[in-house]
Amino acid sequence: MRFIPTTSSDKKNMMDSIGIENVEELFRSIPSEYLLQEPPGIGEAMSEQDVTQFLSELSKQNVSFDDASCFIGEIAWYHYVPSIVQSVTSMPSFYTAYTPYQPELSQGTLEAIYEFQSYMVHLTKMDASNASMYDGASAAAEAMIMVLAANRKKTALVSSLLHPYLKKVLYTYALPRNINLVEVPSDDGSINHEALQKLVSDDIGCCIVQSPNTFGIIEDLAEISSILKERKIASIAVVLESFSLGLLQPPGEYDFDVVCGEAQSFGMYPQFGGPGLGYMCVAEKYIRKMPGRIIGKTVDVDNQPCYVMTLRAREQDIRRNKATSNICTNNALCALQATVFLSTVGQKGLRDLAKRNFNHAHYAFQELNDVEGITIPYKKPFFNEFLVQFNKPLDYVRDELLQRDMLISKNNFADYFSYLKNSVILSFTEMNSKAEIDLLRDALKEVLK
């Protein structure tokens, strides 16, 4: 077995040192009825050559973005990943290392995560960031739990225009904590501000808003924040397409208490869903209540600057059942990926990329708007995706587009908003050329005729 270096003479020597005749003696504490007589049925052992060939064939059974144009977003986006990102995350002492509990041997991870926290703080314009969460949904759920615990309230307002999957996760997390979720109605593709005004009351502990929302539309965060601030209700903004932070005023600019979401766009391919990268940034008053790991700067005994995991008393390994969150392992290597990505594109690159996404999506909007058989229900400022309705069944349109090497989402928004029959989100990034968009337009003209 090529991952096990022990020779038979090593084995013999070790057994002699232990004082046993055979290895089975070490397993005597396991009741014999539980010892397997047959190995688990997992098939014959394969060589590396056979495994790589098999998996290569398997991967080719998929229709990948190399085979077809991808117009899917919603929860993950296809952006270019500069070569350097993979190069750095392939460095063994980054990817094989454990959580940096021993700072003397972990300054590489610690400093990189400190940089990640710094970038996220400045991107969101908040006071602090943690070292990462699993994904955008668990980050939002943990933010809700954190804020409600701090405010000793049990009810959260949630925008009805959160992505349906995000909303589902919030319900899953809320139920066992006895948290009530009250949905804020929408109007013409964005949050209905008057309805929000009516819903805010002293019982409400926080309000969770996604922007760009599930239709891709940018919410009026200034207005929403002022409605909430007036009643001293904590505000949580969720940003799933983090590229939007390169072009749009960040929620921190409008005094949001928490900004959290998904940063998969920063240097990670969609990878059929994961891992992505959750993040959580907070205003000062929540710093000591944040879940997850936090890296801080300090000095060592020689007064050398260095980095450590800090504010550890919040965490589960110390607080156990009193901890506000159970998170242990997070997505550190993904945070490193994002840090390398953001370092490489820099301030100017991220702005340019965000603008490029905006322009490509708006070109697509302009081209599709005139296609017969397409209705665009909401025409408000959006970032890089928007909702379209077809005059034919969505499954039919999707299959027809697949025949033409184009991928659109499997999510029919009619499943979540019954009045939006045959509707789907189309997403456009820097990866979608004008030619691709023109082909999509022409294909839809033909299919919807």
Added chain:
Amino acid sequence: MKKNIELLYALSHEEKTGYKLPYTEITQDYVNESLPNDWVRKELFLPNVSEVEVARHFFNLSKLNYGVEDGMYPLGSCTMKYNPKMNEHVAQYDGFQKTHPLQADNTVSGNLFLLFDLEDMLCEITGMDAFTLSPAAGAHGEFTGILLIRKYFEDKGEADTRTIILIPESAHGTNPASAVAAGFDVEEIKSTATGEVDLDSLREKLSDKVAGIMLTNPNTTGMFESNIKEIAALLHENGSLLYYDGANLNAILGIARPGDMGFDIVHLNIHKTFSTPHGGGGPGAGPVGVKEHLISYLPEPIIGIEDDSIELPDMDIEEKLYRMNRMDKSIGRIRLTDSSFSVLVKAYAYILTLGEEHIHEVGENAVLNANYIKAMLKDFLYSPIALPCMHECVLSASKLENGITALDISKRLMDYGFHPPTNYFPLIIPEALMIEPTETETKEEMDRFITAMKTIVRESKENPALLKSAPTNTPIRRTNDTKAAKDLDIAYKRR
């Protein structure tokens, strides 16, 4: 080696960049006409640096880390085994990486086959009936598993009465934290001197309020719960469920299965047992396996639950169509996407490599190695448990002279080029040093570790200052953690 590496912010200059936009034929600028000016970002504080500076920065940072390739990484409970290069390679195939979680099922048949087959293999390995691959990490798996328990009792109309999860005092901190997150009260059960469940304490705590118990087996002292059969019987007679924390599954991989021992729910730590890298703290994956009676509560979506209509296909999978389904009584969705897919690809490659021939060698060698280290060190450090251990051994610094602690030993080990073991855990053993060599460690490296440990014990008597001032041979030395928390600096500020 460079010890202090400046942040990239310090190298920033507006003329520098590591990126150039690609060519596009869409040249119209829609921002002015389509976005209210108030909504356009005015300021963005990120560094501008060249690619070579990024490359050097992170390369130099990586040299300050200790990784599995640096040497023995005997962190108990963490299973720091070698991470095969092949795993990293296959996870990066374009056909995997460049697929979207919202693609229609008929365009991702390769992915769905892989996940379905992996579920099946995990069922075989653990003795469970079905798996969800969604949980993002061990603690996320625990949360999911306890939600399943909650749903199970809700379905039986006992949700209001079954409010307690029992947890041994030797358990990982995530166990009680996860049980509380899933809406339960936690009651601690006493442990015996070997860290096993104290049966009297268990009987005393059992009541019709108990929903279940969370057990790590082997437990956190590295001992197998020899009374597991009786524990399972007691719980099941009481109508309660058994939850298996898979953190220590490596010890019994291919040798015994939690499903056969009466566990109703199992979570696995893919990044421990199944060789995927720890990444400096993640990403991991924490699949959850269940027995038949809990399948209908699994989180959405689920692929290919045991069903006559789905047969395990051979290599020719084009004809098969896998479907993402939702179980009728599902606890709901637990994450944005469906799984940490690329982590699972690595685990799949690993299991294919082990195969039926080799899988038992993992547990055997992991246990042999741990017992070897224990045998060689038990006369030098206090060994609170005389019996053979499983995949990890717990020694204690409590009997050392001159006020030497487990922390001092750990720090001194760094000077000898080793990552220290887990210390101060499990909590039931004072000054604990928990050593897990894993099956991928060589005898030569373990012998060097043993020699280093013996030398350190001798130093603790002859020259304790060496330990108290350690480490001296690392990029930085002991840190001022009080200052870190007091003068909180957790993000670089614009100067």
